Amino acid sequence: MLHTQSDVVFVKGLTVDAVIGVYEWERAITQPLQIDIALETDISAAAASDDVQDALNYKAVCDDVSEWCQAIQAKLLEHLAEQIVDKLLAKYACHKITLSMAKPTAIKHADAVGVQITRSAKASHSEQPASQSHDA
Numbered sequence: 001m002l003h004t005q006s007d008v009v010f011v012k013g014l015t016v017d018a019v020i021g022v023y024e025w026e027r028a029i030t031q032p033l034q035i036d037i038a039l040e041t042d043i044s045a046a047a048a049s050d051d052v053q054d055a056l057n058y059k060a061v062c063d064d065v066s067e068w069c070q071a072i073q074a075k076l077l078e079h080l081a082e083q084i085v086d087k088l089l090a091k092y093a094c095h096k097i098t099l100s101m102a103k104p105t106a107i108k109h110a111d112a113v114g115v116q117i118t119r120s121a122k123a124s125h126s127e128q129p130a131s132q133s134h135d136a
């Protein structure tokens with residue numbers, strides 16, 4: 001499908017404490033991750049109905065991303081970012097996601113270091129995800 005509208009549901013500055021890092025000392029602690037997510041979606045149903053059941057629920061996105069980051073315990077930010085975006089695209093009704101993931105405490109003389117990735121949903125006939133979460 002050609003997406004002529006450009007609607008975004010976003011999350012900025014989600015902080016998650018998780019095991020993340022390549023070094024042995026990092027595997028024994030948690031560190032803060034700061035996460036920004038832009039989910040390209042169609043907000044027209046929610047805009048018309050004023051019902052959260054029709055919305056891509058950013059509360060549910062935050063809860064899922066926090067849980068997944070803590071469970072995955074990745075070494076590289078690249079691996080974690082790709083896993084999280086894959087899961088979001090599979091679960092939520094969105095066609096493109098840009099996610100940035102930063103470690104604000106990893107490098108002493110830097111405010112933050114990290115990665116940003118953009119991924120699109122695989123084209124399908126229905127353009128619908130496997131399921132749409134209505135959590136929380």
Ligand SMILES: Nc1nc2c(c(=O)[nH]1)N=C([C@H](O)[C@@H](O)CO)CN2
Pocket residue numbers: 020021022023026075076077078103106107
């Ligand atoms: N491109 C990346 N470089 C580095 C990563 C990473 O996840 N992606 N991770 C580390 C260490 O875990 C670092 O954060 C410890 O200071 C080094 N480089």
